[in-house]
Amino acid sequence: MxxxxxxxxxxxxxxxxxxxxxxxxxxxxxxxxxxxxxxxxxxAFDYHRSVQPLPRIGPFQERLDTLLAENEARSRRDRLRMTRIHDLLLREGFEGSYDAVRRYATRWAEARRKDPGVGVAAFIPLLFRQGEAYQFDWSHEDVEIAGKPMRVKVAHVRLCASRAVYVRAYPRETQEMVFDAHARGFGFFGGVPLRGIYDNMKTAVTTVFVGKERVFNRRFLVMADHYMVEPTACSPAAGWEKGQVEHQVQTIRGRFFKPRLRFASLEELNGWLEAECLRWAAMQAHPEHKEMTVAQALELERPALQPMLASFDGFHETQHAVTGTCLISFDRNRYSVAAKAVRRAVQVRAYADRIVVRMGDEVIADHPRFFGRDRTIYDPWHYLPVLVNKPGALRNGAPFQGWDLPPALARLRRKLGSDDDADRRFVRVLAAVLSDGLDAVEGAVREALDAGAVSDEVVLNILSRRREPPRPASIVTPEDLALMHPPVANCARYDSLRGLHAAA
Structure with a gap:
């Protein structure tokens, strides 16, 4: 040229x-x-080749077109690099260079943009009033927790007017995590907007119809009604309808999660993320009102938000059967319940950080939630009614291994010894917890140990004395002490008491 x-x-x-x-x-x-x-x-003197020869790509052109089309359909996070596509072609016998594949992909993308059937998407800028709406979305981020790599699910909540952001990491994207993220997000913002904008996530939307008509999940609607929020679902594949939170996902990933975060626990990570949200809001200028920061815009928007009277009781309930060993299986782990529920159906309420087991209206178990698998979480007190009848299980029973007893009870067990008779005597003391309560038993044990008495009989005697109702205290006045019949000096009265023979 x-x-x-x-x-x-x-x-x-x-x-x-x-x-x-x-x-x-x-x-x-x-x-x-x-x-x-x-x-x-x-x-003007430009040379344009009318026909581009493809000596190497020619036999693989159809396969390369398929790979490029599939790659374009993927989300931005999951798209393959061009070097990876070149490597896939090499595995199938391609002998051309990487530059040949890259140049072909560039021409393929330009042809797609010029195709009137494809076109370039155009959008309409959106404007929101203060307190009108928020947007919600999920992202997946890679972190390191307790020295192990972990992919966490991050909930993103963004106020549309002030642009304030809140992010929190969870192990799952389940419904109870959605409820928890809303409660914490509204608490962080200091109020609740009138409308929530979501994609068609399964934890919120049950059925998608043509247009904007949706059937929302019943439990999700209960949460929306609790906060007085109108839920709105985006059109399928129309991320621009909640473009603020979509952009937030990319921004937060680059600013918060790179380089890879390392924390001892998920709670520590979430504490750091909340502090970073506050720091980011204080430093970031509002995109429309450059004279103020996002934090200042949030302060202006708070009076327009609805007050958050109470957090929603965000649980997901399922029904389970209790085994003969007082265990239920939930989320690939096992949890103990009170012995009274053996072989009965119970309701498990799963929260973001704990599970609560109920039998009717009675709570029979409350455990911190574990997100691993194949682990058994015991509460030894659940097995106390069974232990009373089987005291020999104290030594080798799985629930009692490493039992963290109250200090007074732990001292008593050490002083009693470790033989079978000592186990039986200690179980007799534990059995009193069922009738007197743990605090009363611990107080009686402490009193016995302070007196130098290491005996189950002494502890039970102290509890028995404490159970007796106290005698009512009498109030004695000088009038009560006055004699109603003053004594009379009459020695003949003694003769009358001795009888007739005594008088003779």
């Missing part, structure tokens, strides 16, 4: 009457090139 200076020289010399043959000889160019430069409008 000729440079502009050469084209201008050719056109100027030809205009001066110099023959094409001489110009070609002087510049060492073909007469065909000289004629094309002369005929080019306004000195």
């Amino acid at each position: 000729l440079v502009v200076e050469t084209v201008v020289r050719i056109r100027r010399e030809h205009a001066g009457g110099k023959p094409i043959k001489e110009i070609a000889r002087d510049l060492r160019l073909s007469r065909k090139v000289i004629r094309k430069a002369i005929r080019a409008p306004e000195g």
Whole structure:
């Protein structure tokens, strides 16, 4: 391709009457090139190949088109690099270079943009009033918890007017996590907007119809009614309808989660994320009102938010059967329940950080939630009614291994010893917890130990004395002490008491 200076020289010399043959000889160019430069409008001389030969890609063109189309359909996070696509072709026998694949992919993308059937998406900017709406979405981020790599699910909540953000990491994207994220997000913002904008996530939307008509999950609607929020679902594949939180996902990923975060626990990570949300709001300028920060805009929006009277009781309830060993299976782990529920159906309420087991209206277990698998979580007190009848299980029973007893009870067990008789005597003391309560038993044990008595009989005696109702205290006045019948000095009265024979 000729440079502009050469084209201008050719056109100027030809205009001066110099023959094409001489110009070609002087510049060492073909007469065909000289004629094309002369005929080019306004000195433009661009060479475009009408047909691009593809000696290497030719046999693999259809396969490469398929890979490029599949890659474009993926989310931005999951798209393959061009080096990876080149490697996939090499595995299938392709012998061409990476540059050939890259150039073809560039031309393929340009052709897609020029295709009127594809086109470039156009959007309409959105404007929200203060307190009108918030947007909610999930993202997946890689962190390191307690020295192990972990992919966490991060809930993103964003106020549309002030642009305030709140993020929190969870092990799952289940419904109870959604409820917890809303409660914590509204608490962070200091109020509740009128409307929530979501995608069609399964924890919120049950059925998607044409247009904006949706069937929302019943439990999700109960939460929305509790906070007086109108839920709105986006159209499928229309992320621009909640573009603020979509953009937030990319921003937070780059600013908060890179380089990879390392924390001892998920609670520690979430504490750091909340502090970073506050720091980001204090430093970031509002995109529309440059004179104020996001934190200042949030302060202005708070009066327009609905007051948050109480957090929603955000649990997901399922029914389970209790085994003969007082255990239920939930989320690939086992949890103990009170012995009274053996072989009965119970309701498990799963929260983001704990599970509560109920039998009717009675709570029979409350455990911190474990997100691993194949682990058994015991509460030894659940097995106390069974232990009373089987005291020999105290030594080898799985629930009692490493039992963290109250200090007074732990001292009593050490002083009693570790033989079978000592176990039976200690179980007798534990059995009193069922009738007197743990605090009363611990107080009686402490009193016995302070007196130097290491005996189950002494502890039970103290409890028995404490159970007896106290005698009512009498109030004695001087009038009560006065005699109603004053004594009379009469010795004959003694004779009457001795009888007739005594008088004779």
